[in-house]
Amino acid sequence: MFLPCNFALERVSLRHKILIFITMKPKLHALFLLLTSLFWCAGIASAQQEHEYVDLGLPSGTLWATCNIGADNPWQPGDYFAWGETDSKPKYDWSFYQYADGNYNKLIKYCNKSSYGNDGYTDRLKVLEDADDAANAIWGPEWHIPTADQFKELMDNCTNEWTVSYKDKGVAGRIFKSKKNDNEIFLPAAGFNGNDGNPTHVGNYGFYWSSTLCTDNPSNAPLLYFHSGFINPFSNSFRYYGQSVRPVKHR
Numbered sequence: 001m002f003l004p005c006n007f008a009l010e011r012v013s014l015r016h017k018i019l020i021f022i023t024m025k026p027k028l029h030a031l032f033l034l035l036t037s038l039f040w041c042a043g044i045a046s047a048q049q050e051h052e053y054v055d056l057g058l059p060s061g062t063l064w065a066t067c068n069i070g071a072d073n074p075w076q077p078g079d080y081f082a083w084g085e086t087d088s089k090p091k092y093d094w095s096f097y098q099y100a101d102g103n104y105n106k107l108i109k110y111c112n113k114s115s116y117g118n119d120g121y122t123d124r125l126k127v128l129e130d131a132d133d134a135a136n137a138i139w140g141p142e143w144h145i146p147t148a149d150q151f152k153e154l155m156d157n158c159t160n161e162w163t164v165s166y167k168d169k170g171v172a173g174r175i176f177k178s179k180k181n182d183n184e185i186f187l188p189a190a191g192f193n194g195n196d197g198n199p200t201h202v203g204n205y206g207f208y209w210s211s212t213l214c215t216d217n218p219s220n221a222p223l224l225y226f227h228s229g230f231i232n233p234f235s236n237s238f239r240y241y242g243q244s245v246r247p248v249k250h251r
Contacts, residue, residue, distance in 0.1 A: 051139055053249065057180030058157050061251040062150055064185050069138055069245045075171040077190035077202065080242030083209055083221040084110060084128055086137040088242065091197040097240040104219035104238065111218045128211040135247035143247040145211040148222040150248060151233035158184075162228045172203045174226050185246075189227070193242030204228075207243040 053063040070079030079088040085098050095102055099109040106118040114120040130136045135143040158176040166173060166186050173188035191201035206226045214220040214236045225235035
């Protein structure tokens with residue numbers, strides 16, 4: 001009746017003997033550590049590369065992801081992020097914003113005007129650094145949040161139309177179809193996440209962050225904004241709002 005336990009102990013003992021043998025042989029130990037590291041890195045790289053994209057034939061070679069960060073398919077809203085933050089959170093306002101000391105005129109990073117900086121703080125940063133880019137931090141180094149110019153390029157080289165039910169999924173948003181190759185992406189009207197911590201305007205409005213700072217008012221950042229009858233790739237809003245991110249990468 002005690003055979004299973006004895007068998008388990010023998011297996012553990014054998015494993016320990018193998019590990020002891022490896023550690024006593026420097027070359028084998030080094031090889032073991034190298035292979036372990038390679039398998040671990042390969043696992044991370046594989047996880048980061050499991051994201052589909054669409055080639056819209058854009059002049060810059062920009063490739064657009066098929067879904068938002070946090071979504072498993074194009075029609076899901078995904079997660080919401082404050083501008084420059086890489087984690088979603090339960091509440092979005094200036095008190096919880098990473099790069100301000102509690103208010104719009106107390107910025108501590110990405111601030112080119114002293115009147116908006118905490119104690120007159122300024123810097124020269126006008127585009128999100130990789131560490132503050134949710135696409136780069138979550139999906140891997142080849143991915144980024146689009147710049148305002150990349151949103152304009154998307155608009156210039158694609159037709160776009162509002163749909164109330166993308167692929168009969170009951171999700172409203174805008175379809176961007178390439179003028180060059182007819183490939184398309186869908187941006188759901190995911191709304192935004194504000195002061196009460198609950199997404200609002202879902203199904204009616206889309207708000208998609210760019211990685212570019214609004215230098216006229218550094219408490220704001222540009223974004224792609226749309227609803228059923230309007231679209232603007234150069235809108236802007238307070239940086240603390242939780243809004244959608246659609247990653248891009250280059251060929």
